[in-house]
Structure formats: structure tokens, C-alpha cells
Amino acid sequence: xxxxxxxxxxxxxxxxxxxxxxxxxxxxxxxxxxxxxxxxxxxxxxxxxxxxxxxxxxxxxxxxxxxxxxxxxxxxxxxxxxxxxxxxxxxxxxxxxxxxxxxxxxxxxxxxxxxxxxxxxxxxxxxxxxxxxxxxxxxxxxxxxxxxxxxxxxxxxxxxxxxxxxxxxxxxxxxxxxxxxxxxxxxxxxxxxxxxxxxxxxxxxxxxxxxxxxxxxxxxxxxxxxxxxxxxxxxxxxxxxxxxxxxxxxxxxxxxxxxxxxxxxxxxxxxxxxxxxxxxxxxxxxxxxxxxxxxxxxxxxxxxxxxxxxxxxxxxxxxxxxxxxxx
Ligand SMILES: Nc1ncnc2c1ncn2[C@@H]1O[C@H](COP(=O)(O)OP(=O)(O)OP(=O)(O)O)[C@@H](O)[C@H]1O
Numbered sequence: 001x002x003x004x005x006x007x008x009x010x011x012x013x014x015x016x017x018x019x020x021x022x023x024x025x026x027x028x029x030x031x032x033x034x035x036x037x038x039x040x041x042x043x044x045x046x047x048x049x050x051x052x053x054x055x056x057x058x059x060x061x062x063x064x065x066x067x068x069x070x071x072x073x074x075x076x077x078x079x080x081x082x083x084x085x086x087x088x089x090x091x092x093x094x095x096x097x098x099x100x101x102x103x104x105x106x107x108x109x110x111x112x113x114x115x116x117x118x119x120x121x122x123x124x125x126x127x128x129x130x131x132x133x134x135x136x137x138x139x140x141x142x143x144x145x146x147x148x149x150x151x152x153x154x155x156x157x158x159x160x161x162x163x164x165x166x167x168x169x170x171x172x173x174x175x176x177x178x179x180x181x182x183x184x185x186x187x188x189x190x191x192x193x194x195x196x197x198x199x200x201x202x203x204x205x206x207x208x209x210x211x212x213x214x215x216x217x218x219x220x221x222x223x224x225x226x227x228x229x230x231x232x233x234x235x236x237x238x239x240x241x242x243x244x245x246x247x248x249x250x251x252x253x254x255x256x257x258x259x260x261x262x263x264x265x266x267x268x269x270x271x272x273x274x275x276x277x278x279x280x281x282x283x284x285x286x287x288x289x290x291x292x293x294x295x296x297x298x299x300x301x302x303x304x305x306x307x308x309x310x311x312x313x314x315x316x317x318x319x320x321x322x323x324x325x326x327x
Contacts, residue, residue, distance in 0.1 A: 007035035007071075008175055008208055009059070009094075014068035014078075016054050028054040030232035031068070038175065041202065041209040043219030043240070045255065046229035052212045053099075055229070056180045059210070060096045061085035073175065092122045092172040100185040101161035105153040111164045112149040115139070119171050138167040141204075143197060159190040166197065170205065177202075178210045183218070198222065216259055220244060228252045 014032045017025040028051045036042050046052055057063040059070055061082055070078040075090050085091055095118075098104035105114055115138055116131045125134050139146050142163040153161055162182065169177055179198070183191040199222055202209060213219050219226055219240070226243045228236040228251065236249040247253045 005038060008038040008040075008073065009036040009210070010069075010071040011035070011059065012069040012071070014055070014058060014070065015066045016051075016058055016063065017066045027232045029058060032229075032232075032234050034227055034234060034237060036176070036208055036210060039206055039208055040225065041211060041223040043223035043226045044210060044212045044229060045214060045216055045219055045226060047214065047255075050229045051232040052229055053180060056096065056178055056210070056212055060094060060178055061088075061091075062096075086121070089122075092118075093174050094176045094178065095169040095172065095174040097165055097169045097177060097179045097182045099181045101158065101165045102153065102185070104165055105161055107153050110150050110152055111139075111144065111156065111160075111167075114164055115149070115167045115171055118168060122172055134171070135167075138171055141170065141201065142167045157190075158186050159193060162186060162190070162194050163197070166194075166201070170201065170207070173205070174207060176208045176210065178212075180212045181214070182211075184213075184215075195221065216244070216255060228255065 012033050014029055015027065016029040017027050020026045030051075032051075032055060034042070044052055044055065054063065058065055059077075061070075061077055061080060064082050065078045068078065069076060072090060072094055077085075077090060077094075080088055080090075109117070112135050115135050119125050119131060119134055125131060135149060136146050139149055144160060144163040144167060148156065148160060153164075156164065166182075182198070183194050186194060195218060198209070201207070202222075209222065211219060211222055216226075223240055225238060226240050227234050228243070228249060230249075230251045236243065236247065236252045243252060244256060247256055
């Protein structure tokens with residue numbers, strides 16, 4: 001049914017070269033074509049240096065294209081100059097969550113300033129009261145306690161900074177969220193919490209994701225389809241389970257065989273199902289993670305982050321779980 005609709009994003013023969021030395025060019029992105037449907041999550045995987053970040057920067061218009069086209073919604077983005085894109089109305093529809101939440105936040109901006117900056121620039125929500133109400137709503141959505149909105153980045157934990165970055169990205173209700181290895185700079189315990197948050201947000205807000213990662217297991221958890229990139233080209237694409245169980249390209253096989261103790265079983269902490277309700281009455285015990293049958297170590301690692309964010313813990317316990325794990 002999804003495929004009967006025009007794609008939300010269509011990339012056609014997209015190419016980016018960088019000059020390297022005299023008369024030589026590196027093809028960082030080489031004739032890449034793919035589509036992404038509305039509501040779909042597509043994973044982009046590949047080894048370091050294969051061109052993932054360059055492709056992301058082209059699609060989010062942080063980098064001018066050498067050749068090819070980027071269609072988004074009913075617009076052709078590739079013809080819009082990079083310096084003009086921040087003021088373009090389509091800028092609101094496509095947002096980026098950066099790799100490192102520390103690097104991507106302005107150290108002189110409070111969490112409130114960061115979250116409201118795109119709203120002030122690109123939406124009709126203006127005026128102090130309206131902005132405060134929207135910032136509070138966004139903080140709740142990403143599980144950031146509202147009393148942290150007045151803090152600067154150096155006063156926030158890694159997980160809290162990641163939440164601020166995500167709140168900024170969803171502030172304008174984008175149709176497409178591009179996530180460039182959004183958890184790779186975080187501790188493994190916080191990674192799990194943020195991945196669950198992203199899965200929950202996608203379900204609640206109906207956004208599409210282009211999710212870049214070198215971690216195939218993460219892509220498997222969050223995505224419907226996978227694009228495998230190698231030396232600037234998409235060498236294989238398809239539904240997640242097909243790619244994992246029947247890889248055709250030797251590079252895809254190599255990527256899968258490199259996953260430590262990979263099995264074709266579903267992940268022990270499913271990311272689907274109905275949100276938990278009501279709120280966990282006992283904030284000292286995360287019952288979701290406590291009941292995870294195979295994630296005992298992970299569960300205990302996640303606890304400090306959850307207890308640190310006491311009101312946040314309640315939001316955390318709304319993470320979707322499958323009925324067999326619900327308590
Ligand atoms: N501004 C630039 N000038 C020259 N070469 C560049 C530039 N940006 C990227 N490259 C080169 O383009 C290729 C692709 O880089 P890119 O950062 O897109 O890879 P990646 O897959 O995102 O890697 P990683 O996973 O390590 O972030 C690399 O060989 C890189 O050195």
C-alpha cells in the first residue's frame with residue numbers, strides 16, 4: 001500500500017566529488033538512487049569512509065551536489081543553493097539529528113534556546129508564551145524534564161543532550177528525520193534508551209526516518225528497509241529481513257558476518273507493541289528492563305540514567321513493549 005503513493009524522498013543519480021590534488025576527484029557519492037516512502041524507515045549502512053555522511057549532507061542541503069537530483073515532497077531540493085536553504089519553507093520538513101550531541105549544540109544556548117531557535121526562524125509560533133508552551137510540549141515528548149530547559153550543554157548529561165538535539169529536530173513536525181549515527185557518541189546504556197525513544201517518537205508522530213549507522217543490529221531494530229553503501233555507491237537494498245537473511249552482495253555478506261554473535265532471531269527487546277500505560281508507579285525499578293529476558297546486563301546499565309532523570313523515568317516507562325514483556 002505504501003508503494004502506491006509517490007515517494008516522500010527520491011534521490012536520482014546523486015553524485016558528489018571532492019577535488020583531491022591536481023585534476024583528480026574523489027567520488028564520495030557516486031550515482032546514488034533510492035526512494036523513501038512516507039512513514040517508512042530506511043537504514044543506510046556501510047563502513048567508515050563509504051560516503052554516508054556526504055550523502056546525508058547532500059540530502060539535508062548542507063552540501064551542494066555535483067550532479068543528480070533530490071526530490072522531496074513536491075519540490076526539487078537539489079537546485080536550491082545551500083546558503084538559501086535555511087530560509088526555504090521545505091527546510092522545516094526535513095531535519096537532521098547529528099552524530100555527536102555535544103558538538104551539535106551551541107555551548108552558549110540553553111536547551112530552551114536550542115529547541116526554540118528553528119521554531120522562531122521557520123514557523124508561525126512566535127511570542128514568549130507560545131514558544132514556552134511549545135518548548136514544554138517538546139521536552140515532554142522527548143522525556144526531558146522541563147526544569148532542564150534553562151541549562152547549557154555543559155550542564156547536561158550525554159543522554160540529556162541527545163534529547164535536546166532530538167527535540168530541536170522534531171520542533172517543526174518534520175516529515176523526514178535524517179539521523180546520522182545519532183547514538184554512536186553515547187554510552188552503550190544511554191544508546192538503548194535513546195533508540196527506544198526514537199522508535200516511540202516515530203510511532204507517535206508518524207515521521208519517516210533515514211537512519212545512518214554502521215551498526216547493522218540497530219538498523220534491524222528501527223528500519224523497514226536497508227541501503228548498503230560501498231565506495232560511494234548503493235550496492236544492495238531491500239527489506240531488512242531479506243538483506244539480513246539472504247544478502248546478495250559480497251560486501252553485505254561481509255558486513256553481516258562481522259556482527260558479533262549474529263543470529264537470525266528477533267532482538268530480545270522488541271520495539272513494537274502498544275505504549276505502556278499507566279505510568280510506572282515505582283520510579284526506583286524500571287520494570288520494562290527488569291523483565292527483559294535476555295537484556296539483564298543492559299537493564300542494569302540503563303538504570304542510572306533512568307534514576308538520574310526521575311521525572312524522565314516515567315516517560316521512559318512509556319516505551320513500547322510487546323505484550324509478552326508488559327507488566
Ligand atoms: N570536504 C571534503 N573534502 C575532501 N574529501 C572529503 C570531504 N568530505 C568527505 N570526504 C571524503 O569522502 C569520503 C566519504 O566520506 P564520508 O564522511 O561521507 O564517509 P562516511 O561513510 O560518513 O564515514 P564515517 O562513517 O567515518 O563518518 C571519504 O573518503 C572522505 O575522506
